[in-house]
Amino acid sequence: MIKSPSPGVTVTRTGEQGAFGGELLTVNFGPHHPSTHGVLRLIVDLDGEQIKRVVPVIGYLHTGIEKQMEALRWQQGVVVTDRHDYLSPPINNLAYALAVERLMGVEVPPRAQVLRVIMSELTRLASHLVWMGTSGLELGAMSMLMYCFRERDTIMDMNEEISGFRMHTSYIRPGGVMADSTPRFLEMLDQFIRDMPGHIDEYEDLLTMNPIWRSRTIGIGRLTPEDAKVLGATGPMLRGSGVAWDLRKSIPYSGYENYDFEIAVSNDCDCYGRYLVRIKEMREAVKILRQALDKIPDGPVNVDDRKMLPPPREELETSMEAVIHHFKLFTEGYSVPPGDVYVAVESGRGENGCYIVSDGTHKPRRVKFRSASFVNLQALERMALNHMVADLIAIIGTADAVLGDVDR
């Protein structure tokens, strides 16, 4: 086993001289620390209270997901994609499903596309709600957690209604979606869309003009647009630095080109800017949900391909061919033509890409996730330099790294 330091905060002296006449101190921050959004460990060099160096140590949640997928059949892999960025499971499913579909040359029916958009936007909302609740909690706005998780629970109830599961839905699959939406789901969604703008106003009342929140975030963790681009930041990190780049607009997928929404951008380039971007994105997500619900077409939710998806239950009793298809699918699965493909979607954290290589068999040769959190974490040192150590909490918070996504 790898030797590990004490899991809390430990301090060692470096012997280097700081600018204030003192010595630089190395502070070990994490991996078991309440404010690191999971098991992130940072080695921070401090001059007094000023941060001079930040080295993230990752891998405390390394799960071997990419390797695991090589041992699973194409349709089984969906279940594992849920669990790498555990705050946005359907968006991970979507990246994987789109990649598999592109290799197979399959186009899903319009109803499935709209359902995919609905699930993606609900997840984006849930992810931002968890971000806002926990970041608020860390900076002292404890009630944020209660309010945000109240709405998140409504989304979880909707997930449960449509897929039978609260968090890891595995709802979006290669070839379509798991099942059609129930009438109750659409009713719940309609009610949710009506309620949500009022709730977002409520969060803004609590935070946007809150003097403590403003003084903890304005001017903290500055990231210039050039730095953000050079360091490969995506999502609210990039848009919070004033770069209007959103994959839903720039490389539309799953019919996002048919929706009317704006890219949330803020020119503040600091923690507050990233907060504003997320608030705006939540409002835009509600707008997209409304449009999706209004124009959801009728029709099938899966491709009509017996080689890829099992036949309906009732066919099994009358058709020998259906039984054979069913048996083949559940014993060896389907095979994907040889080749490689990269598909990226916009998750709550940024560009969530999936690169798959197929050698023509029923299992992937290689699956690689380009996770937004991992790349965004690179910008941490640039943002934290010369700030006070207490500001590190705000900076980690607004970077919104999910450690499952970083380590995979």
Next chain:
Amino acid sequence: MGIEELVASLGDNILTTTLGKVVGWGRGNSVWPAQFGLACCAIEMISTATAGVDIARFGSEAFRASPRQSDLMIVSGRVSQKMAPVLRVVYDQMPEPKWVISMGACASTGGVFNNYALLQGVDKIVPVDVYIPGCPPRPEDLLNALMILQERIKAQGIIPLP
């Protein structure tokens, strides 16, 4: 009946019980968990603490940031080989008596990840009192596990030193 009237009616009476029962009752109703989130289950653990299911009803809302102030470790999520020694250090830092809930399939058995990176069950490094199935379990499942643990703590009373 108000508490004042109750006190008045009791007068100078004495309640008799065993010391073990009182201690067990006290310990069982104030189990403070360590704030030790690992993966997906940690999000459901946070849900358990919020208004919807409200773990405060069972006296466990005080998630302590320091293991030295906590009685219960909720292993919420998958434990990697790199995290395992850290988890053991946190467990060792907790004062006796202490309990462990293994939350979710990954913490209990490795779950869907039967591979090189994950510890196949946290019971390989710490003794587990209650296992919760599910991936992740619902917040209600965590509450149920806590209630099972409370029953056990109350029945246990004072554990004699070995």
